Amino acid sequence: MRTQVAIVGAGPAGLLLSHLLARGGVDSVVLETRSEQYVAARIRAGILEHSSVELLESAGLGARLRAEGDEHRGIHLQWPRERHHLDFVELTGRSVWVYGQTEVQKDLVAARRAGGQEIIYEVSDVALHDVDSDRPSVTYADRSGAVQRLDADVIAGCDGSFGPSRAAVPAARTFERVYPYSWLGILADVAPSTDELIYAWHPDGFALHSMRSATVSRLYLQVPNGTDPASWSDDRIWDALATRLGHGQNGWKLTPGPITDKSVLPMRSRVQTPMRHGNLFLAGDAAHIVPPTGAKGLNLAIADVALLSRALIARIRENDPRLADTYSETAQRRVWRCTHFSWWMTTMLHTSGDPFDAELQLSQLRWVASSRAGATGLAENYAGLPIFI
Template sequence: MRTQVAIIGAGPAGLLLSHLLAQGGVESVVLETRSEEYVAARIRAGILEHSSVELLEAAGLGGRIRTEGDHHRGIYLQWPGERHHLDFVDLAGRSVWVYGQTEVQKDLIAARKADDQEVHYEVSDVSLHDVTSDRPFVTFTDSSGATQRLDCAVIAGCDGSFGPSRHAVPAAQKFEKVYPYSWFGILADVAPSTDELIYAWHPNGFALHSMRSATVSRLYLQVPNGTDPASWSDDRIWDELATRLGHGQNGWKLNPGPITDKSVLPMRSYVQTPMRHGNLYLAGDAAHIVPPTGAKGLNLAIADVALLSKALIASLVDRNQSLADRYSDDAQRRVWRCTHFSWWMTTMLHTSGDPFDAELQLSQLRWVATSRAGATGLAENYAGLPIGY
């Protein structure tokens, strides 16, 4: 087998990269260890930045975002007795869309099938070879059990934090922070109790009211690391959400409903540099992970792929290496900006049990909510800086 770009990973980063490369006249083959159904059903991010929507629309992938997504002008910041709306459009001239990663994945799968993109699902034993040469290749076992070799000019590692691509960069510098709490997330078949997301600080811990559609709510609770979802009954979950989100305050009510999914997500920040090693390029979670508080994970992957697709098209079609040589540095400027914002949101909203920390957090929340300068800083980062930042 031979192609120009071997893409490891068929999540949003990998499929979007194959789509953008095809539009620029570059062939690719995508390899994925999971089944198509598994990848399509993974519940992940739900917020698209302004720039992400612009890129998806420009690539012909924005039709359902406009018709089925939920356009949001901002968020609510809350602490006991207070709830403040931050209008991103008024503050920064940009907005966000609630449109789940599962929906983005559906759009990408449909588009790649329409273009007859070659995607190999349920492969195993994926290994990268000779990545610093001009003839790299990938070996893998296909779904039938046969050993395959894929020769290429470039390998794009879009295979997340557990894939082989990250580990094929031998001299990488790694930065990591593990937070002392996790998110307990639920999906519930009930209409959202809010028109826009509520980020709530509470002495019991952080809570978030998000949504996936007009009929499905997505909610989160801060819990200790190692929490077993089975240890929380449905009644206990709704009672704690009601407490932290302020049920009954100023007439607001949290509407409970049937819970269809429970999961616990550990919180950590991770950045690996460089994002290039020879003819191997990393994008998305293969190079960096952020806590979900700032809604940056999927958007960072989209931004990486936007830069990488331009670099590879310039290199493989126009024989211009300048963008490829700058890719890691260009991508990491945005990576670190988003990493900082995600850390800032996380540490402002999650409780530690220390009364001193709590007073500092409340002071910061009051400043952000009442200062136009503070609110604008949050709005600019949350709604998303330009991809070329």
């Protein structure tokens, strides 16, 4: 089988890339090791930057987002006895949207199915070949176990941090930071107790009140690495959230509800460079991972794909390699800006147990909340820089 672009990975990065390529007249085939149901059900990011929303709308993917998503003007920053609202729209003219990755995935699957996109799920033994030549290919075993080969002009690795694509870049340099804490995250069938997200610093550890819809809340607690989610009972989780989020503070109340999902997410940053080798291009988690504190993971994948689709369309349709040749360098300018912002938010809000660190964090939080310059810096990074910078 042959196509112009072989895309490894059918998550949001891979499917959005196939969608944008198709709009530019470039064919692709998408390979995915998991089942369609598994990919659709993965609970991941829930915040879309202003630029991400603009891109999805321009690609014809914004109807359900606008109808069912929730636009937020900003966030709340909190520490004991104080809560401050940062209005991103007033500060930067840009908002964010609460719209879960599962919903983005549904929209992309529907759009690609309507476009006749070939997506091959549940493949195994995926291997990339001759990526530094003009005849790259991908081999894999289909559901029956038969070995297949997909020839292409270009391979796009959108298969995350554990897929084969990132390992196919020889002599890549990796920068990594593993944080000494994780998030215990829950989904609860209860209406959110807040209008916009609450980022809370507390001596017991960080807490975040987020949401997925008008009836489903998403909440997080800082916990030690290696925590077993089963060691936290539902009552213990709600008690810790109430304490850290300030239940009863200035009349605000946290409403508990049935917990439907409970998991632990380690916190780490990783950036691999370059994001291209020969005719292999990396996008999304295959090239970089950030802690979720800055809400950047999905948005970085969208930005990568926006750049990569333009580069591949220009190269394949117009025989113009300039954007492809500068793709890695261009993408990584935004990657490192978002990596720094994610690190900054993470280190400002997560406690270490060191009293000196705690006083520095509180000083930083007070400055952000009281300084227009500080608040604007946070708002500009959180709501998102333009994709094409």
